Amino acid sequence: MDRPPDAFVTRRLFARRPQLADAPAIFAAYASDPEATRYLSWKAHADIESLLEFMRIPIAEWETGAGFQYHLCLRGTDSPVGSIHLRPEKTSFVFGYVLAKPLWGRGLMAEALQFAVDWALARPEVFRAYAFCDAENPASVRVMEKAGMTREGVLRRWHVCPNIGPEPRDCIICAKVR
Numbered sequence: 001m002d003r004p005p006d007a008f009v010t011r012r013l014f015a016r017r018p019q020l021a022d023a024p025a026i027f028a029a030y031a032s033d034p035e036a037t038r039y040l041s042w043k044a045h046a047d048i049e050s051l052l053e054f055m056r057i058p059i060a061e062w063e064t065g066a067g068f069q070y071h072l073c074l075r076g077t078d079s080p081v082g083s084i085h086l087r088p089e090k091t092s093f094v095f096g097y098v099l100a101k102p103l104w105g106r107g108l109m110a111e112a113l114q115f116a117v118d119w120a121l122a123r124p125e126v127f128r129a130y131a132f133c134d135a136e137n138p139a140s141v142r143v144m145e146k147a148g149m150t151r152e153g154v155l156r157r158w159h160v161c162p163n164i165g166p167e168p169r170d171c172i173i174c175a176k177v178r
Contacts, residue, residue, distance in 0.1 A: 002123050004068050010111045015070035023052050025079045029100040036101050039134040043162050084112045092128035093120040110146035121178050130175035141172050149174035
């Protein structure tokens, strides 16, 4: 399967591979924010050291091709305000994302996700691009729909949000297929 580009640009964003040097900016922008991380699979980081350890995973995934995380920066800057992760599967890609709370509601994440979805579905071996979010996170559903995905249904007891509790929660899944 093709590897995505090391960087991409949308109308308002510059996206690039993760770097450990980004940790202070990421910590300040969203990784330490319990609201920004509320529905994610990881808890808000209490310190930069734990974030650095966490960041080593997607950096290593780039090398093996297991996943491709991008740090999202506003165009004209090099300070991450969010991230999007592309994980290849046999004939599909699954996406996850997070954005700093002050930037919510501006369509930035939909812009990044649409680029990722379009890139994935342009691969001849990829037939499905999808993402899911907590059923109580309608803003994330809007992101997926604005990126061209269609709501497919509810995945019952699908995903654990450790910021909310230890039990799996219902999720909404959206996809775009070709």
